[in-house]
Amino acid sequence: MDPPPAELYIGLMSGTSQDAIDGVLAEFSPNGQPRIRATHSAALTDDLRHQLDSLQRPGEGDLDLALQLHHDLGQRFADCALRLLDTAGVPAQAVRAIGCHGQTIRHNPDGPAPHSLQIGNCALIAARTGIPTVADFRSADIAAGGQGAPLAPAFHQAAFGTAGRRRAVLNLGGMANVSLLGADTSGWDVGPGNVLLDAWAVRHLGQPYDAEGRFAALGTADRQLLAALLAHPFIARPPPKSTGREDFNLRWLDTVLAGFANLHPADVQATLAEFTAAGVARALDGRGEVEELLVCGGGARNTDLLGRLARRLTPLRVATTAAAGVDPQWVEALAFAWLARQRIHETALDLSRITGARRPVILGCVYLPGRPGA
Ligand SMILES: Nc1ncnc2c1ncn2[C@@H]1O[C@H](COP(=O)(O)OP(=O)(O)OP(=O)(O)O)[C@@H](O)[C@H]1O
Ligand SMILES: [Mg+2]
Known part of the structure; x- marks a missing residue:
């Protein structure tokens, strides 16, 4: 047959x-x-x-x-x-x-x-x-x-699930969502991915996004602003959860920034990149069995953001889905x-x-x- x-x-x-x-x-x-x-x-x-x-x-x-x-x-x-x-x-x-x-x-x-x-x-x-x-x-x-x-985690399991090493997939689109692969695949939106970085790049660079994160790399993240951003109730909410532009947008960012008028725009961008990375790190915290994080979505091109993620997640290995044979842009x-x-x-x-x-x-x-x- x-x-x-x-x-x-x-x-x-x-x-x-x-x-x-x-x-x-x-x-x-x-x-x-x-x-x-x-x-x-x-x-x-x-x-x-x-x-x-x-x-x-x-x-x-x-x-x-x-x-x-x-x-x-x-x-x-x-x-x-x-x-x-x-x-x-x-x-x-x-x-x-x-x-x-x-x-x-x-x-x-x-x-x-x-x-x-x-x-x-x-x-x-x-x-x-x-x-x-x-x-x-x-x-x-x-x-x-x-x-x-998010719906993609079911596909992430089908495409990237392995029998041995415990993998997680992180999609860095406008929002960020993680998938913990395995027989019991789980996944949820963790918070903003690129949406705030993009909005700030439009305002201060006149560009649709911060290419490779070069603007963020010029600044220094502000700990107090980061804490204020992480206080958004969505971040601590337990899964299942999903988010969108209704929760994270420039108007919300402006209300948080009202208390930080003296920060240089590059410092704000660096803090927004840390906010995305910290949201992911919190989501994976206590899930020590994960050994490898495969990143997809347009944010996989943001070298500065990937570096921040790798630093926060050490010793977990951070790579893009290219390492598993699929260009991150098309996942x-x-x-x-x-x-x-x-x-x-x-x-x-x-x-x-x-x-x-x-x-x-x-x-x-x-x-x-x-x-x-x-
Ligand atoms: N070279 C680059 N450097 C930095 N960021 C980039 C680069 N290229 C793309 N991006 C980011 O990726 C974003 C687009 O990613 P993507 O298309 O995966 O997101 P999306 O349209 O929100 O999709 P989804 O909702 O499926 O996650 C851009 O808005 C930008 O923030
Ligand atoms: Mg897109």
């Missing part, structure tokens, strides 16, 4: 940093091991970023603007998927499904109306590509009592290709130790493209 064939999936991710749509075309072996066949990153414009910012302030936000961006992002996601097919020379019919995370505009799983809302019209993606498109990965988890986030997009595969195979995921969901759930809704010519 012929072995079951490998399957192709596309993963599309646009995270809390609102920097770009990252896309991968990946081949999964029958046992679920991924191999990346093509990648593409499409930067979001400043204009789009500002419009998304305005949608994310609770109590504000314009429904007409949300619908316009739902459409515009749907087109951009579709463009990214079509570009991947083109680059790889793969016909649309060869791809089982697209997993599209969408762009989060609200995440509040703990409120009186628990929700996590992503926009980006996936019916449009299915129609333009002719490929079934899986979307809305978080709602079923929230309906089962979970946080709806989260690959996670959504993997999650689409789980949905198409109707595999329920037990995320009870990750999101706190009370039962295994099948994540995502499928938009079917319809028969060609129908």
Whole structure:
């Protein structure tokens, strides 16, 4: 009998940093091991970023603007998927499904109306590509009592889990989330990743991010400011927990900084980098069995931040997921290709130790493209 064939999936991710749509075309072996066949990153414009910012302030936000961006992002996601097919020379019919995370505009799983809302019209993606498109990965988890986030730890276990050495994975996106791999994989958001570093770089450098952490490296972290930042109630909250721009944003930072008017901007940036590193160190504290931390996400390029992490976590070995064969930039997009595969195979995921969901759930809704010519 012929072995079951490998399957192709596309993963599309646009995270809390609102920097770009990252896309991968990946081949999964029958046992679920991924191999990346093509990648593409499409930067979001400043204009789009500002419009998304305005949608994310609770109590504000314009429904007409949300619908316009739902459409515009749907087109951009579709463009990214079509570009991947083109680059790889793969016909649309060869791809089982697209997993599209969408762009989060609200995440509040703990409120009186628990929700996590992503926009980006996936019916449009299915129609333009002719490929079934899986979307809305978080709602079923929230309906089962979970946080709806983070979802990537289940993929981190599938891709990076080892029988021997105890590994943890750290995704440094806008927010930071850790996964402790093993038979009992757990994972949670630990606090901000790059979001505050980015906001401060925009204000003081006129740049979207602090490249390689060079601005932070010029400053000296301030212990009192660090303590004030770490006093945010999210940091000490026990998991399961998830966070977003609702908790960590420039307005909150400005309220904390009101007591530190004399600090040089580079000292503030250094302290923000320490804040991210300290949040991760606290999350791993008391979990002495972890021997190796693999970092992914755009923050893996921040040399200064990786150095701070390594210093705080000694003797734990800090590397990027490149050491395990996956470029850190594509891990989260690959996670959504993997999650689409789980949905198409109707595999329920037990995320009870990750999101706190009370039962295994099948994540995502499928938009079917319809028969060609129908
Ligand atoms: N060369 C670099 N030096 C420093 N930081 C970088 C560099 N390149 C990217 N980054 C950081 O990575 C961020 C983007 O990372 P990424 O795309 O993983 O996050 P995200 O979009 O929030 O995704 P997710 O929500 O899935 O974690 C940028 O906003 C920036 O802060
Ligand atoms: Mg991104």
